[in-house]
Amino acid sequence: MPLLKLRKLQLSLLEWYDSEARVLPWRLQAAGSRDGYQVWLSEVLLQQTQVSRAILYFQNFLEAFPDVRALAAAPLEDVLKLWEGAGYYARARSLHRAAQIMAVRGLPSSFEAWLELPGVGRYTAAAIASLSANQAVAAVDGNVRRVLARLHNNPNPTESWLLETAQDWLFAARAGAWNEALIELGAVLCTPKKPRCSDCPLSSFCKANLEQTTSRVPAPKTRAKVKTIQALALIQFHADLVFLEQRPKKGLLGGLFGVPLMALNADAASTLEELGIPDAQFLGTVSHTMTHRQFEVVVYAIQSKRSDLVLAKNVALSRLDQKILALLQP
DNA sequence: GATGCGTGGCG
DNA sequence: TCGCCAAGCAT
Secondary structure (H helix, E strand, C coil), rough: CCCCHHHHHHHHHHHHHEEEEEEEEHCCCCCCCCCCCHHHHHHHCCCCCCCCHHHHHHHHHHHCCCCHHHHHHHHHHHHHHEEEECCCCCHHHHHHHHHHHHHHHCCCCHHHHHHHHHCHHHHHHHHHHHHCCCCCCCCCHHHHHHHHHHHHHCCCCCCCHHHHHHHHCCCHHHHHHHHHHHHHHHCCCCCCCCCCCCHHCCCHHHHHCCCCCCCCCCCCCCCCCCCEEEEEEEEECCCCCCEEEEECCCCCCCEECCCCCCECCCCHHHHHHCCCCCCCCCEEEEEEECEEEEEEEEEEHHHHHHHHEEEHCCCCCCCCHHHHHCCCCC
């Protein structure tokens, strides 16, 4: 694109952003000079998470942990408890580890340095460096990908094409504002379905709009099929205490505590027979859907006098475990 | 480069 | 209803 035309496009977008951008809790300071801790926290929360939900968690975290030292000093269990229900729980563990690194070394002051922290990838590092220090590095997320793909009418943008294009187009003097403006445009107007091109400040520059291909650009990604998982949950309880085991660090709900689950290959009765607890009480069934998993869980309960029972409400639990435990007290 | 990882909103 | 989607990262 000719330089003069690119300048026009940039100013059109920045003007729109300056007047129309939403006010969000992490946007109270000017883009480019924001508090690094708050930018980092918000960006991690926003990874694959909707803005409306990130807002709640952001406010709770900021209240509980006003700065990185407070977050670093907290027990991991407290961080996970505050993260409860937000999903992708590895983010919470990375957040805590990164906070401990920063409590010692201080906050990173460049894209490259942010990139070293756990849970901070290329997008997040670029977003933080540009929004907190105005570093001239392009942040490419799903919104920017969609906006750039449509502007160029490129249905299948590769990662390298996106990075080059985004960096070429970056308005360096206001890097933070520019990145946030592209993201905002993708989130508010240039949406996956039914983009509002008539309100878009870039519509006259946009090839997909001019050629009426926005519904096909970018091409939808193929997704893995949803897998159904049949499982048996066994609640071992005494009064209002239950036994919770820690799930393997790697897999589903890794590292979280939860009700013991076992794959259900045969029928529940014979499985309980094998476990030596044929008298366990049937409580009901739980259905729970994740992006690629459909859980069907039959829930049984049995009295237990083991000494390691805990109060479930004090532990960070997944939604699946919350549903399972809800059957205990109807 | 492909997978796996949660949850809730939306049409 | 149900499939798609949301400010990605780690492996």
